[in-house]
Structure formats: C-alpha cells, structure tokens
Amino acid sequence: MTGPGEAAEWLGDDGPLANAIEGFRARLPQQQMAAAVAQALEDQDTLVVEAGTGVGKTFAYLVPALLSGRKVIVSTGTRNLQDQLFHKDLPLICRTLGLSVRCALLKGRSNYLCPHRLRLTAAEGPQLEARLHAPLRLVERWAAGTRTGDTAELSQLAEDAEIWPRVTSTADNCLGTECPEYAGCYVLRARRRAQEADLVVINHHLLFADLALKDEGFGELLPAAEAFILDEAHQLPEVAGSFFGVSLSARQLLELARDTVSEQVNEAPDMPQLRERANGLGKAVKDFRLAMGEGMRRAPWPVLAATPGMDEALQGLRAALESLAEALAVAAERGKGLEGCARRALDQMQRLALFDGPQEDAVQWYETWTRTFSLHLTPLDVAGLFRQHRGACDSAWVFTSATLSVDGRFDHFNRRLGLGVPRGLQLDSPFDYATNARLYIPSGLPEPNDPGYTTAMAQAVLPVIEANPGGTFMLFTSHKALQAAAAWLSRRLDRPVLVQGTAPRQELVARFREAGNGVLLGAQSFWEGVDVRGRALSCVIIDRLPFASPGDPVLEARMEAIRREGGSPFTSLQIPQAVIALKQGVGRLIRDPDDKGLLVLCDPRLQTKSYGRIFMKSLPPVGRVRDLDQARTFLQGLGEPSCPQA
Template identity: 80%
Template sequence: MSGGNTVVALLGDDGPLAKAITGFRARLPQQQMAAAVAQVLAEGGTLVAEAGTGVGKTFAYLVPVLVDGRKVIVSTGTRNLQDQLFHKDLPLLCQALGLSVRRALLKGRSNYLCTHRLRLAVAEGPLLPARLHAPLQQVERWAAGTRTGDVAELSQLPEDAEIWARVTSTVDNCLGTDCSDYQDCHVLRARRRAQEADLVVINHHLLLADLALKDEGFGDLLPSAAAFILDEAHQLPDVAGHFFGVTLSARQLLELARDTVAEQVNEAPDMPWLRECADDLVKAVKDFRLAMGEGMRRAPWSTLAVAPGMAVAMESLQTALQSLSEALALAAQRGKGLEGCARRVQDQLQRLALFGGPREDAVQWYETWTRTFSLHLTPLDVASLFRQHRGACDSAWVFTSATLSVDGNFDHFNRRLGLDAPRGLQLDSPFDYGTNARLYLPEGLPEPNAPGYTEAVAQAVLPLIQANPGGTFMLFTSHRALQVAAAWLSHHLDRPVLVQGSAPRQELVTRFRKVGNGVLLGAQSFWEGVDVRGQALSCVVIDRLPFASPGDPVLEARIAAIRRDGGSPFTALQLPQAVIALKQGVGRLIRDPQDRGLLVLCDPRLRSKSYGRLFLQSLPPVEQARTLPEALDFLRHLAPQSETD
C-alpha cells in the first residue's frame, strides 16, 4: 500500500483514529490533503494547500508526518497553536496510531527563563522598581522547580509581564558559551531535545529568525529536516518582512543601559563611570523620543528625519552610544557580561547608522508609543530573500492555511514568497453553509469614508443583535471605528458589550463564550484565531472591507515600487490582501458542523464596485437573506426549539 493510500485508510471510518477518538468521522477533503502531503513527503517539492474550516488540516498533515518517520519541522503562526499541537494533538494521534515518535517543542529564547539574568535581577535588589519585587519573587519560586524553563508554565503572570524582560534573554544579551550557566541553560536544553527529536514543533518567528541567520536558533537543525510543514501560512509574508529586516527600539537601547549597570555591579564595581555612560544613554533615548513628537504614529522615517530637533537628537543618541562603546571596550576584559554589552553596543551603532540616509532596497519607517519608539528597515520584497534562504534546505515544503487563495488560485501567495510553480490543492469546507448560514448585506448605508458611517453601521445591525438569541461578534478595520461603535452600542443595548483592549484577549473571549448572548467587538488580531462554537457566536458583523491602511509606510512604499514597475498596486497587492483578510474574518462564524449563524457584511462597495464580486466569490457557498425581515427571521429560528414554541 502506497503512502497516500496508507494515510487515507488511517483517516477512514474503519481506521484506528475512528476507533480511538470519540466522534471522529472520515472526511474526504481531509483524506485528500493527507494523500497530497504524503506524496510531497515521498517525492519532494512544494505543496500549497488551502483547507477550509472543518477540513481537519492538522490531522491531515500530522498523520502523514508521523507515518513517514523522518525528521520533520512543523511551524505554526501562533504559540497557542504550537502548544495545542504539542500537548494535545500529537499525543492523541501517537496513542491512536500506536506510534512512538520523539517529539520536541521549541520556542524562541525569550520564552525561556535565563538563570544568569535571574541572578542579576535578584542581585540588583533595591535598585529594581518596587513594582517588580513581588513578580520577581514569584519567578524565583517557580525557577527552583521548573524542568523546562518555559515561562508559559507560570500562568499566574501574564505573558507580557514586565518582569519577563528582566529574566529572559535575547539574541542581543545572551552570553552563549561564555555564560557560567551554559550547560544548564533552558534554551540549550530545549535545542538539544529538538536535535534529538523526529518531529519538532516551532513557530514562524523562530523559523524565519533562523532562516535569516539571526541566531534565535538551532544551528544545524534546519538543514537536517526532511520536510517543513508551515501551518497558518498566510501570515508568512508579513512575518518574513520583519525578520529579513532590521529593528532598533528604545527597549533594546534601555535594556543595554540597564544590563551595563547590572554587569558593572557584578563584574566591575570599581568602574562607576560605566553607570554614568549608561545614564547618558538613557537620557539620549528619552530625548530622542521627545524629538519624535507626541502621540502614537507609524510613518516613513523620511518624514521625521527632517523634523526640527531630530538631527540634534540623532547626533546625541549616536554620541551616547559611542561613549558607552568606548567605556565598555576598556571594561570588556573584566567579565563575560561586560564583554557581551560591548558587542551589543557595536551592533546598535551599526543599526542606527542604517537610518543616516535613504535606502533604495528597503523601507525605513518608525513607530512611536506614549513613551517608547522603534526604527525599522523592512525589505521592499521578501520573495527573493525567502527563496534564497529556503533553497539552503533541501527539503519538502508544505504551506497550508484556511485562507491562501484569491479568485480560485494561489498566484498572490506564491508571488509574495517566491514559490516557483508549486503544486496547489484547494479544499472547500465540508460544512453545510447552504443550510446553516445566511449572508446579509444591509442596504442604505453611506460610503465607508462618509462622516457618521460607523454610527450608521451600528444602527443598521442593532435589530439583528437584538433578535439574535446568541452572541454577536463585530469585526472592525480600525480601533477608532471600534471605539465609536462600542460607545454607541453601550447606550442602545441591554446586553454585555465586550470591547478589545478592556481586558486580555483570551479573557474577553472566555467571558463572551460564557455570557452566551453578548456582543464582542474586535479589530486587527481578532480577525483570526477566535474560536467560539455553538450559539455563543451566531452572528458575525464586519464593518467594512479590510483594505490595509494606505498610510502604512511599508504598504505605501510597496505600492510606489509596483507603480514604478508599471504594475497596478490595487490589483497586485491591495485587493488580494483584503480578500484573504476578509476570508479570515468570515471564518469565525461556522466552527463546527452543528454551528448556525448569520454573516453581515456592511460595506456598500460590495454592490457598487466591480471588485465586490471578487469578495463575494471568495465566501463559502452561503445563501443571501435579501431583506432585513429575512435576516431577522433566520436569526430568531436559531434559538433552541423549546424557546420558540
């Protein structure tokens, strides 16, 4: 029996999974994808597979990988999926299939406790801000017993807690083989487990950091893999742009200053001028931020470089880094910690120099927050870079997601990643959208750029929310529109209104699920990854077509580059990206065969513009509710029968 036939049988109604997993049923699209993955594992090459919600793509690629037995790296877009694959799906499949496969979970170094930096933080003692004392004690207690050092184990502290930056390492501040804790390093142990494993679960950030040779990683692990499976692959082009570029942030600069002080206390207490140089750098960073102006912005660097006072702030920052560099050059021989700081300051001087003049092959841009900032150099085109780095690994590649195609083909995705004529496989969702879902396009709404558009959207969907026996999920293309809608709905609804930013994302989703008939409002990151099944999410409202903001500096530069080459930025870039983003949002509605719900797309351009057809064709095969009464009637019938009798 060939590999393809084998995996099809394993995923069949008479296979071991059906016997071992309650509720498992054979799905033809899942079997088709599994056979395609088995084929590319056996023959090599590249497969791009779009698997609609409900296909079961996770099992469709894991079963062939487990049966194949060679070393495979599975990369995901999020740490949540990474953890689910490793802790839930893989143990379940290995048990059901009776296979003993060495598995490893590998995350980026910032996900692991650094015992050296923990000691430095403890040694700082009273120098630490008082707000960090209690979290540091929590970390100390956990550190005494952890075997993996994975910070996710300490669930009492949020993953963005301030203390983590003090007790984890980065590529910049890791001492490597010079560290006294090197043999007991949690990152090193995780990499050793990955080297010895047959199947390694990582994430795109880690994969791309290593492809870009930025030493997040695991050295010779990539070339040793027979295959790479990249789930949530629609995220790759944007993630690749970040990792093939350069960033210099206030956080990096301030961490260097802080680490210099900590290492001076530890290794050179008789060199107090190091602290003075570090303090000068802190002041220069703060002055640089002040020169950037107030507010939160994301814009081309060229617009800021000529601003009043910016040249002076730039020179002061460069001078402070240079002074610290000279001081650290004298102190480096006193210990490995100070030697590491000396290397880091040189690297940051080189990064700052990249913003001394214009670049043709990359986008220079900046981002500001209330008290901090970052400078970015992002390649205009990642396709050639990704192709070059991927070519160093003689492996089979599988790219999969629920949203990769536009207008029935993968041309846009393939072009952005430089994939040359890969095999394509498009598998529609097996869910019965015709019976279980309806699409409603409200009439009479103004154009999306008209004043009062968001209030008009809220008013148009209010009767739908009130008629819905379950929960309503509203997706917005901007945080400003989200806040406007939240304020309006809070005054017109007697249901719980849950708003992104008012609590951590997972907490909001949990509350939304528990309430059962609430309204959850989200933007950007909420367009994907929200998985609420059953009546708790039975209506999805999308305020407008998700075209990326034309003011985004990276998009703006790429649009200009396409125009210079004689192309159409709208058809080559903006439209296909918006179609993929819409498909992600729409995918929140039906998550289970029993789910039923109403999809509401509010943007009048779906009817008035010729490109509206492309968006509608990208949707699952769902019937339209032509009028508001039809939509209301469909919603009312979603209630359990006992409630409607």
C-alpha cells in the same frame, strides 16, 4: 515509509483514529489533504494547500508527517497553536497509531527562563522597581520547580508581563558558553531535545530568525530537516519581511543600558563611569522619543528625519551610544557580561547608522507608542530572499492555511514568497454553509469614507444584535471605528458588551463564551484565532472591507514599487490582501458542523464596486437574506429546534 493512500486510510471510517477518538468522522477533504502531504514528503516537493474550516488540516499533515520516517519541522503562526500541537494533538495521534516518534517543542529564547538573568534581577534588590517585586517572587517560586523553563507554564503572569524581559534572554544579551549558568540553560536543553527529535514544533518567528541567521536557538537543526510543514501560512510574507529586515527599538537600547549597570556592579564595581554613560544613553533615548512628537504613529522615517530638531536628537542618541560603546570596549576584558554588552553596543551602532540616509530596495519607517519607539528597515520584496534561503534546504515544503487563495488561485501567495508554480490543492470546508448560515448586506449605508459611516453602521446592525439569541462578534478595520461603535452600542444594548483593550484577549473571549449572548468588538488580532463554538457566537458583523491602511509606510513603499514597474498596486496587492483578511474574519462564524449563524457585511462597496465580485466569490456558499426582517427571522430561529430556511 507510508504511502499517500495509506496516510488517507488512517483517517478513514475504519482507521484507528475513528475507533479511538469519540466523535471522529472521516472527512474526504482531510483524507485528500493527507494523501497530498504524504506525496509531497515522498517526492521532496513543494505543496500549497488551502483547507477550509472543518477540513481538519492539523491531523491531515501530522499523520503523514509522523508516518513518513523523516525529520520534519512543523511551524505555526502562534505559540498557542504550537502548544496545542505538542501537548494535545501529537500525543493523541502517536498514542492512537501506536507510534514511538520522538517529538520536541522549540520556542524562541524569550520564551525560556534565563537563570543568569533571573539571578542578576534578583540581585538588584531594593533598586528594582517596586512594581516588579511581586512578579519576581512569582517567577522565583516557579523557577524552583520547572523542568522546561517554558514561561507559558506560569499562567499567573501575562505573556507581555513587564518582568519577562528581565528574566529571559535574547540573542543580543545571551552569554553563550561563557554564561555561569550554562549547564542549566533551558534554551540549550530545548535545542538538544530538538536536535534529537524526529518531529519538531516551532513557530514562524523562530523559523525566520534562523533562516535570516538571527540566532534564536537551533542553527544546527534546519539543515538536518527533510521536510517543513508551515501552518497558518498566510502570515508568512509579513513575518518574513520583519525578519529579513533590521530594527532598533527603545527597549533594546534601554536594556543595553540596564544590563551594563547590572554587569558593572557584578564585574567592574570600580568603574562608575560605565553607570554614568549607561544613564546618559537612557536620557538620550527619552530625548529622542520626545523629539519624535506625541501620540502613537507608524510612518515613513525620512519624513520624520527631515523635521526640525530631529537631526539633533538623532546625533545625541548616536553620541550617547558611541560613548557607552567606548567605555564598554575598555571594560570588556573584565568579564563575559560586559564583553556581551560591548558587542551589543557595536551592533546597535551599526543598526542606527542604517537610518542616516536612504537604503536601496528597503523601506525605512518608525513606530511610536506613549513612551517608546522603534526604527525599522524592511525589504520591499521578500520573495527573492525567501527563495534563496529555502533553496539551501533540500527538503519538502508544505504551506497550508484556511486562507491562501484569491479568486480561486494561489498566484498572490506564490508570488509574495517566490514559490514559482508549486503543486496546489484547494479544499472547501465540509460544513453545510448553505443550510446553517446566511449572509446579510444592510442597504442604504453611506460610503465607508463618510464621516457618519460608523454611526450609520451601528444603527443598521443594532436590531440584528437585539434579535440574536446568541452572541455577536463585531470586527473592525480600525480602533477608532471600534471605540466609536462601542460607545454608541453600549448605551443601547441590554447585554454584555466586551471591547478589545479593556482586558487581555483570552479573558475577553472567555467572558464572551460564558455570557452566551454578549457582544465582542475587536480589531486586527481578533480577525483570526478566535474559536467560539455553538450559540455563544451566532452572528459575525464586519464593519467594512479590510483594506490595509493607505498610510502604512511599508504598504505605501511596496505600492510605489509596483507602480514603477507599470503594475496596479490596487489589483495586485491591496485587493488580494484584503480578500485574505476578509476570509479570516468570516471564518470565525462556523467552527463546528452543528454551528449556525448570520454573517453581516456592512460595506456597500461589495455591491457598488466592480471588485466586490472578487470578495463575494471568496465567501463560503451561504444563502442570502434580502432585508432586515429576514435577517431577524433567521436569527430568532436559531433558538428553535430546527432552523427555518430563508
């Protein structure tokens, strides 16, 4: 096993990576992080590391992990980073360091083709919805040649394509060892590779699904792990909340009804009552959605449950589900497919029963979309649950992200995950923000709750966008404000305006990068993960401080719990979460040592409220421009050989 000092040396100017990778430059923060990770692995300790943009945290934890000789699980926040680690970073490091470490990639079931469900879907023939015929043919052609069954291989179909749930499995509908296609199961193959590997790359959803005993594919893997490295760790509290809770969606109910029909044709063609009761459940799901009202909402369930007609709709849904469950109990002996459907029906009845009355230490809430819905039961506090599950694994734990601290401390993150007082390391970005970036706060804007705020904000930043020779990235805290600003700016800008929702995210970012001087407007998911280097992104505009919506049912319940204990939810929950979100958005500006750009924060509360100081302290050490003229001068200078000082 390699010690902390040696791990840092591998990343030095004279190390093998510097000699083998063109453009590689030794970075002291990266070496410091590598040494700290190596020490945590050696001591089986817990380490929390905030590594600013440009530190190179991926190599800083992969190098000591690969050299440690231990069984290591690396968990990421997104499948994109998961694929990058496995297909690009790990092979590069192993090849450069001359290591023969067995590495494996493991995703959740829904990321792998299920040959059995593909066969069932293909057997539907003319009964299959016409819009699914062409995607199904694409899947069938790909299925004939794939070795891994990883749906990411079929790039012609979007991640959320409607066909995928029909040809992949879930823990609910998987037949396990009774599946007729068990020998060719891609999930099983991926599990075996993971069990045999020294380093396994997973994602947070898969990690928590396993910790919460919601089988997603590798129950035998976690106990064997000697170390866990969790990248993009700022996402963990929210992911933990969803997986330690319970949910029931229209999609799950409708899939049960659809699978019952498919299995009835396959295993019990003489039992047409199964089809009738499955159709009855489908109708009850639609009636329940209608009773929930129009529009897209996210709100507390008890309030909706008390509205006229809702109890009747709930009883109708329960009766239809019970009716199908009774029929499936009789039919279960006819085949493993129907037996699985019977088991799922009972499980869904149990989940639905959780919404009959209030639940202790949890919040009941719901979401509606145009045609579908989901019911959720989320624990108010995940710290105790995560501490309990983590304690069952006698391992080292490393948590890292570019955004974990608030006001220079990890207290908020540690408290939310129940980490106690672990080792902490805060590493600033090595990028020269003082030279390459400036901050501009427009003056004279109304308070963000003013009805005219979005228009005033757009008017204030229009001359900034026009002066920018490169691309402008605008981040919004709500889709309503985004759409209003997009409509106002589109009529006044003579450059490409790209708006979230008009195309898939990856396509929008690619078009923005290619345009060179475009304006990309995004909310929520665009605040992190967007990586555009060079002049194509030389200005980031944030419309207001990213406080979570006060109407969010989970946030409301957690705030009320803090009040009951005599605390201040604003200072202990809302501000820390907003600071971390702001840091993510600001991190989009400088992605490379040579990047230059202007950060525009439009919210006047940064200067008028006492808590503005906490947000300002969270920003990189950028210089300030005092007015619009200086902001324009700085931007115009980005096209010059040398950037003028403001």
